[in-house]
Structures are given as structure tokens and as C-alpha cells.
Amino acid sequence: xxxxDDDCAFTLENLWNDMDHYYLIHWVDWILATFVxxxxxxxxxxxxxxxxxxxxxxxxxxxxRECWWDHIFxxxxxxNIPAIxxxxxxxxxxxxxxxxxxxxxxxxxVWDWEIFKCHRRFGSLFFQQVMLTLHFVDGFxxxxxxxxxxxxxxxxxxxxxxxxxxxxxxxxxxxxxETWNTP
Numbered sequence: 001x002x003x004x005d006d007d008c009a010f011t012l013e014n015l016w017n018d019m020d021h022y023y024l025i026h027w028v029d030w031i032l033a034t035f036v037x038x039x040x041x042x043x044x045x046x047x048x049x050x051x052x053x054x055x056x057x058x059x060x061x062x063x064x065r066e067c068w069w070d071h072i073f074x075x076x077x078x079x080n081i082p083a084i085x086x087x088x089x090x091x092x093x094x095x096x097x098x099x100x101x102x103x104x105x106x107x108x109x110v111w112d113w114e115i116f117k118c119h120r121r122f123g124s125l126f127f128q129q130v131m132l133t134l135h136f137v138d139g140f141x142x143x144x145x146x147x148x149x150x151x152x153x154x155x156x157x158x159x160x161x162x163x164x165x166x167x168x169x170x171x172x173x174x175x176x177x178e179t180w181n182t183p
Contacts, residue, residue, distance in 0.1 A: 008067035018074050021151060026079035029159055034087025036166040038099040038174075042125075047080040049129075050136060061140050063150070099174045101125050120180040124173050135162060 007014055030047065037043050051071050058064035066075075091098065103114020103121055115121050139158055148154050 008069070010067075010069045014067075015069070015073060018070055023074065023079055025155065025159075026075060027083045030080050030083035031087040031090070032159065032163045034084050035091065035096070036163060036170050037101075037128075038091065038097070038170070039101045040084070040088060040098075041104075042101050042128075043084045044081075046129075046132060047076065047084065049133075050080075051075055053133065053137060057137065057140075061144055063140055063144070099170075101128070101174070101177075118177075118180065121177050124177050128170070128173070 034043060037046070054064040054066070055071065103118065107113055115125060139155070142148070143154065
């Protein structure tokens with residue numbers, strides 16, 4: 001089985017060899033995540049946090065063992081960021097509304113953001129991050145525990161289910177936060 005820390009020499013050949021089905025999954029996952037989360041600040045925080053989770057769990061899951069440059073170039077710069085930007089562009093072209101989870105619209109200072117003034121907004125963002133972390137880590141631990149091969153139907157099926165249910169759940173949670181304390 002191919003692991004991503006076999007040869008950590010930073011060469012174009014090694015970078016190219018790591019462009020496999022996981023690279024495509026990163027693209028699709030982040031485009032779908034953009035349509036669910038809909039906030040560029042949260043999306044960019046989350047994709048960096050994903051890489052930190054991978055670094056901290058690589059001793060338990062061989063899927064997460066990567067060379068230093070793989071985290072930075074393959075994951076962050078060549079898949080996550082472009083996929084988020086493409087997803088945000090598609091949302092704009094399709095007329096899909098963006099969310100403002102932090103409550104920063106119309107504010108001039110970070111300290112004026114609604115997240116620091118509304119316990120409901122803060123709590124929903126905290127809950128959102130906990131649930132995203134559980135979803136991300138559980139998917140890989142389940143695959144490892146049940147010895148599901150990487151090219152099995154489970155990963156894409158899990159991603160499609162998350163997209164469907166996540167879009168509904170995130171919309172309801174954002175509507176609740178947005179209409180909090182209004183008649």
C-alpha cells in the first residue's frame with residue numbers, strides 16, 4: 001500500500017506521485033464543504049485545522065502519515081484553497097447566499113463581531129467545530145477499525161450523506177442564529 005511518507009525528498013516527481021484519488025477527494029470534499037458551511041473564514045480555519053488533526057493523529061492512522069511538504073503543497077495549496085475558492089465562486093454564480101457565522105458583516109473591528117456578543121452565535125460555532133472534528137476523525141477511524149480499503153464505496157457515500165444532511169442542518173442552525181432574539 002502506498003503511504004505518503006515513503007520518500008520525503010521534495011521533488012516534482014514525488015509531488016506528482018501523491019496526486020491520486022485522495023487528491024480528487026480533497027477537491028470534491030472542500031467544494032461540497034463550501035456549499036454546506038458557506039463562510040470563507042470558517043472554511044479556511046477548518047482546512048488548516050484538518051491538517052493539524054492529521055498531524056496529531058498520524059501515529060494512530062497510517063492514512064495521515066505524510067511528508068511535511070504534502071500537508072502544505074498537496075493538501076493546502078493545491079487542493080483545499082483552490083477548491084474552497086471554486087466553491088465560493090460557484091455559490092456566487094448560482095446565487096447561493098453566504099453565511100456569516102462570526103457576525104462580522106458591517107462591523108469595523110474584530111471586537112464588534114457578533115460572536116463576541118451573542119452566546120447563541122458563539123455556542124453554535126463551537127458546536128459546529130466539534131461536530132466537524134468528530135465527523136472528520138470518525139470517518140478515518142471507522143475505516144481503520146473495520147479495515148475498509150481506501151477505494152471502497154464507504155468514503156464517497158459518507159461524503160454524500162454528510163453533504164445532504166449537513167446542508168440541511170447547517171441551514172437550520174444558521175437560521176436559528178440569525179433570527180435569535182427577534183419576534
